[in-house]
Amino acid sequence: MPSLGRLHLITDTRPGRDPLTVLRAALAVARAELVVQVRVEDDATDREAYDLTRRVVALCAPYDVTCLVNDRLHVALAAGAAGGHVGADDLPVGAARRVLGATAVLGATAREPGTAAGAVAAGASYLGVGPCHTTGTKAGLPAPIGPAGVRAVADAVDVPVVAIGGVTAARVPALLAAGAYGVAVVGALSGAADPGRATAELLGALGC
Ligand SMILES: Cc1ncc(COP(=O)(O)OP(=O)(O)O)c(N)n1
Ligand SMILES: Cc1ncsc1CCOP(=O)(O)O
Ligand SMILES: [Mg+2]
Numbered sequence: 001m002p003s004l005g006r007l008h009l010i011t012d013t014r015p016g017r018d019p020l021t022v023l024r025a026a027l028a029v030a031r032a033e034l035v036v037q038v039r040v041e042d043d044a045t046d047r048e049a050y051d052l053t054r055r056v057v058a059l060c061a062p063y064d065v066t067c068l069v070n071d072r073l074h075v076a077l078a079a080g081a082a083g084g085h086v087g088a089d090d091l092p093v094g095a096a097r098r099v100l101g102a103t104a105v106l107g108a109t110a111r112e113p114g115t116a117a118g119a120v121a122a123g124a125s126y127l128g129v130g131p132c133h134t135t136g137t138k139a140g141l142p143a144p145i146g147p148a149g150v151r152a153v154a155d156a157v158d159v160p161v162v163a164i165g166g167v168t169a170a171r172v173p174a175l176l177a178a179g180a181y182g183v184a185v186v187g188a189l190s191g192a193a194d195p196g197r198a199t200a201e202l203l204g205a206l207g208c
Contacts, residue, residue: 004105004126004160005035005066006182006206012190013040023059025195031063033208037085037184039070046075053079066105073099085128097123111145113156120157128184129153131165132175137186147178154179172205182206
């Protein structure tokens with residue numbers, strides 16, 4: 001399995017956003033430190049998810065950047081992505097591993113140590129842990145777990161912990177100190193006036 005990048009860019013496909021422009025800017029700066037997760041709105045069609053993923057895979061290939069697909073593992077397989085990410089409302093981790101195969105990258109969402117250990121035992125190769133901080137990107141989430149919550153999970157598992165939710169460059173040091181391996185962001189790049197510069201700031205905070 002290839003080593004995992006530390007900066008995970010999750011696509012923002014809300015109306016008015018331009019995920020491919022943001023991706024191009026981030027790729028040029030981050031190169032192989034980047035992981036891209038294609039995440040579409042729940043009401044997007046599989047065809048829309050597939051078309052976007054094909055374009056992302058093509059953009060990532062020259063940089064040797066890993067492309068993952070959120071939730072829709074059949075889209076990941078069909079579009080030639082390196083793997084996927086599942087949470088509590090998606091396929092169970094063990095089933096996701098069977099779908100993707102032994103060598104794929106498989107992320108699972110965890111907010112507490114017991115869930116995290118179970119996900120790793122079932123085949124997760126990394127964990128997305130959060131929300132760490134308040135986020136305006138996804139509604140209906142439980143209260144933020146903060147760096148202390150990240151530490152509790154990181155202490156319980158031996159796979160990379162990727163902190164998510166309200167992550168900014170300024171918040172990265174505390175997350176790393178809590179045991180995070182990397183971070184996943186939507187708004188910090190999608191909402192940035194200069195996504196290339198924002199990528200550089202996040203990488204600098206990550207020590208990349
Ligand atoms: C890296 C990472 N961590 C967590 C999530 C959230 O996944 P999930 O809980 O399934 O929620 P949705 O993203 O599907 O709305 C993630 N996507 N990536
Ligand atoms: C999908 C998801 N799951 C937990 S927080 C989150 C959204 C993160 O977005 P942002 O980086 O803009 O806070
Ligand atoms: Mg999900």
